[in-house]
Amino acid sequence: MMNIPSEDEMDDALRARYSQEVHGTLIRAKIGIAGLGGLGSNIAAMLTRAGISVLIIADFDVVDITNINRQNYCLDQIGMKKVDATEVQLKRINPYSTIIKHDTKLTPSNIPDIFGGCDIVCEAFDKPSEKAMLINTILEECPGVRVVSGSGMAGYGRSNEIRTERLFADLYICGDGIDMEEAEGGLMSPRVNICAGHMANTVISILMNGDP
Amino acid sequence: MRVNGKDLEPASRMTVEDLVLSVGHRPDRVAVELNGKIVPRSEYAHIALKEDDSVEIVGFVGGG
Numbered sequence: 001m002m003n004i005p006s007e008d009e010m011d012d013a014l015r016a017r018y019s020q021e022v023h024g025t026l027i028r029a030k031i032g033i034a035g036l037g038g039l040g041s042n043i044a045a046m047l048t049r050a051g052i053s054v055l056i057i058a059d060f061d062v063v064d065i066t067n068i069n070r071q072n073y074c075l076d077q078i079g080m081k082k083v084d085a086t087e088v089q090l091k092r093i094n095p096y097s098t099i100i101k102h103d104t105k106l107t108p109s110n111i112p113d114i115f116g117g118c119d120i121v122c123e124a125f126d127k128p129s130e131k132a133m134l135i136n137t138i139l140e141e142c143p144g145v146r147v148v149s150g151s152g153m154a155g156y157g158r159s160n161e162i163r164t165e166r167l168f169a170d171l172y173i174c175g176d177g178i179d180m181e182e183a184e185g186g187l188m189s190p191r192v193n194i195c196a197g198h199m200a201n202t203v204i205s206i207l208m209n210g211d212p
Numbered sequence: 213m214r215v216n217g218k219d220l221e222p223a224s225r226m227t228v229e230d231l232v233l234s235v236g237h238r239p240d241r242v243a244v245e246l247n248g249k250i251v252p253r254s255e256y257a258h259i260a261l262k263e264d265d266s267v268e269i270v271g272f273v274g275g276g
Contacts, residue, residue, distance in 0.1 A: 139250040140250055140253075152275060153275055153276075178273060
């Protein structure tokens with residue numbers, strides 16, 4: 001096995017690729033990810049590659065064979081807690097990043113404690129009522145925390161129908177707005193990743209004070 | 213009033229919950245902003261809408 005680069009070497013590599021302003025902003029950010037399914041597991045990997053070094057991840061589920069078609073896990077992780085499997089994947093990308101894990105079901109009573117200190121939280125649940133619960137709880141009880149939400153990414157084709165909109169002052173929505181029950185093909189990796197890419201890109205864009 | 217960028221005449225004594233239902237959403241699957249501020253879910257049935265209000269309703273769909 002090759003030697004793992006040092007933290008300074010990794011830092012230099014990212015700094016050389018980005019400007020100091022971009023790298024310095026990403027490395028200081030604190031990003032929450034609620035749900036580690038198709039959206040959350042892929043967003044976590046993208047943000048870690050980009051240089052986000054503090055992630056707060058939450059999910060109560062375990063990796064299942066039906067997850068492999070779109071979620072960022074491998075067959076040898078079936079049966080692992082998703083928070084643990086995600087941590088393994090992220091530490092392979094950047095062993096020096098800080099991953100704060102919450103192996104728990106998110107509710108209105110624990111969400112403010114878990115995500116209250118984040119700059120941005122990615123809503124990556126699958127059920128519409130759970131999405132609404134998380135978003136309302138954060139917007140009501142965690143002032144200053146912005147939310148990037150995924151809403152509609154099932155099926156195949158129609159790549160350009162997935163879009164990002166800022167709908168409230170602190171709420172950005174990525175997706176095509178079509179329920180998975182109504183989209184032909186169910187949830188599939190490419191289109192889930194297009195939506196996850198919108199969400200991760202929106203996180204970076206917000207941090208840099210840009211438009212989504 | 214303005215609802216998601218369109219003009220709409222509020223029915224008399226229309227609450228936020230009435231409006232959410234009338235535009236075809238389930239109240240447990242939305243977030244609502246009234247005049248730029250999030251409306252707490254516990255207030256949906258109690259806040260009456262006025263002529264000069266501006267409302268944004270976001271409905272969420274399954275998949276993630």
